[in-house]
Amino acid sequence: MAAVLAGIGGFLPPRVVTNEDLSATLDTSDEWIRTRTGISERRFVSGGLSTGGLAVEAGARALRSARADAVDAVDAVVVATTSPERLCPAVAPEVASRLGLGQVAAFDLTSACSGFLYGLAASAGLIASGAADTVLFIGAEAFTTLVNQQDRSTAPIFGDGAGAVVLRRGEPDEPGALGPFDLGSDGSLADLLAVPAGGSRQRSADGGLGHGAVPTGDWYLRMEGRPLYQQAVEHMTRSAQSVLKHADWSVADVDWFVGHQANVRIVRAVAEELELPEERVAVNIDRVGNTLSASVPLLLNDIAARGDLRPGDRVLLSAFGAGLSWGSAVLVWPDVAAVPVS
Numbered sequence: 258m259a260a261v262l263a264g265i266g267g268f269l270p271p272r273v274v275t276n277e278d279l280s281a282t283l284d285t286s287d288e289w290i291r292t293r294t295g296i297s298e299r300r301f302v303s304g305g306l307s308t309g310g311l312a313v314e315a316g317a318r319a320l321r322s323a324r325a326d327a328v329d330a331v332d333a334v335v336v337a338t339t340s341p342e343r344l345c346p347a348v349a350p351e352v353a354s355r356l357g358l359g360q361v362a363a364f365d366l367t368s369a370c371s372g373f374l375y376g377l378a379a380s381a382g383l384i385a386s387g388a389a390d391t392v393l394f395i396g397a398e399a400f401t402t403l404v405n406q407q408d409r410s411t412a413p414i415f416g417d418g419a420g421a422v423v424l425r426r427g428e429p430d431e432p433g434a435l436g437p438f439d440l441g442s443d444g445s446l447a448d449l450l451a452v453p454a455g456g457s458r459q460r461s462a463d464g465g466l467g468h469g470a471v472p473t474g475d476w477y478l479r480m481e482g483r484p485l486y487q488q489a490v491e492h493m494t495r496s497a498q499s500v501l502k503h504a505d506w507s508v509a510d511v512d513w514f515v516g517h518q519a520n521v522r523i524v525r526a527v528a529e530e531l532e533l534p535e536e537r538v539a540v541n542i543d544r545v546g547n548t549l550s551a552s553v554p555l556l557l558n559d560i561a562a563r564g565d566l567r568p569g570d571r572v573l574l575s576a577f578g579a580g581l582s583w584g585s586a587v588l589v590w591p592d593v594a595a596v597p598v599s
């Protein structure tokens with residue numbers, strides 16, 4: 258028995274923010290952003306759209322892509338997000354209701370940029386445990402709301418969006434069967450990428466009296482780019498090697514490397530370490546930036562929708578993010594419909 262991918266969809270909010278747009282208010286340039294990160298434009302939520310709305314749109318598209326019998330069977334909704342709709346409650350129950358899925362099991366999980374890999378493993382676990390037969394799993398992020406748009410070291414990097422998959426109970430040897438997985442973390446380096454304020458630590462420190470003592474910057478992302486870059490290359494490479502070993506695949510077996518899009522230089526450096534040729538490395542960061550847990554499913558959807566990723570292709574997924582946390586998985590791509598995200 259295995260969790261099998263049976264549908265995929267993605268959604269990007271309509272507001273496009275180009276490098277030129279950012280350069281109008283920040284001490285940066287299109288040239289710096291493109292050469293250092295590979296990003297040309299990204300999307301920002303606007304007009305009241307937030308994580309829940311992004312998740313609903315992507316979830317609806319994944320349900321349309323899945324076979325009708327899989328849709329009827331959805332009995333759990335999982336949302337990976339590090340830009341929650343609010344601190345409490347989770348957004349997944351609301352997403353399930355808005356999609357008309359009824360009173361199904363629903364919860365959120367937080368694992369930043371590795372959220373899609375952790376969420377895939379958790380969703381597969383729901384199926385393996387018998388708690389669910391079919392899971393709608395969504396990575397949804399309005400993370401630009403947590404980024405200080407006056408900080409040139411973080412503002413150009415992130416974008417908003419959502420990607421979703423439908424997973425159903427199936428057989429380990431059929432296309433779309435997920436796994437093995439490799440997951441890991443290193444909490445000793447949590448401060449390399451963090452939003453310090455807003456949670457219990459800051460609330461308990463100020464005695465619950467208010468937020469006056471909290472420096473404004475603490476409400477926003479703090480990131481140390483250089484050490485993160487090194488950690489990302491190291492852990493994505495090791496995790497990918499480990500999952501290939503467990504799957505008994507060689508690098509030559511991999512048709513597509515679909516890595517988290519944090520920086521095109523990170524993705525290329527990992528591919529180089531793995532000795533994967535460039536034509537097998539999927540990239541869409543130029544158009545979307547770093548969308549955290551939405552990054553891998555948006556990229557899968559993109560390359561499937563344009564016909565580059567075909568049924569039977571062997572796919573290596575790998576991601577790294579805050580926590581620190583990382584994860585990898587493999588699957589043989591199934592015959593699922595994918596629609597371009599505009």
Ligand code: COA
Nearest residue numbers: 284285286289293370409410482483485486519520577578
């Ligand atoms: N525009 C112009 N110049 C900028 C800039 C910007 N937006 N941001 C930084 N700079 C400047 C710096 O001030 C520095 O100037 P200096 O040499 O005069 O001191 C120079 O550019 C180089 O900065 P540095 O931070 O060393 O650049 P970098 O090559 O490491 O690239 C990142 C910065 C953030 C793009 C890169 O480190 C990265 O991608 N890190 C990983 C981030 C990440 O993955 N985060 C999410 C985790 S999943």
